Amino acid sequence: MGEYHSHQGKGYVCMDRNAKALHSSFTDLNGALFCSVEGRCGTLKCPPYVEGAELVCVVCSNTT
Template identity: 40%
Template sequence: MTTYHGHAGSKEFICVDSDATVAEGSNSGSQDGALLNFVKAACGSLKCPPYDGNKLITCAVCSQTK
């Protein structure tokens, strides 16, 4: 997930657990933070196929080689 592409500020893609639990000490009030949005593949930025421009990206594996 990530913030809305039209909102100001840096963008970071994060994985969100569908069975997430509340962090100790948190509350349900407004934290004035970014809302999270699903990420959709964009052909051209990603190779289609194997990606499909009509589907959400539900999993990511990141690695770096030197």
């Protein structure tokens, strides 16, 4: 996920499907508004990516 396209980007983060909100404040602290990230051909190689499809997170590990 990332911040809305017209906002100043704060980067991308992987969001757990079962993420829980932290209800510690009702104040607008101008934090990031999380939005799904879609792939764009040209920026990404299509195929294997699909224009307009949501991108999902992966975790890579070295098992050797």
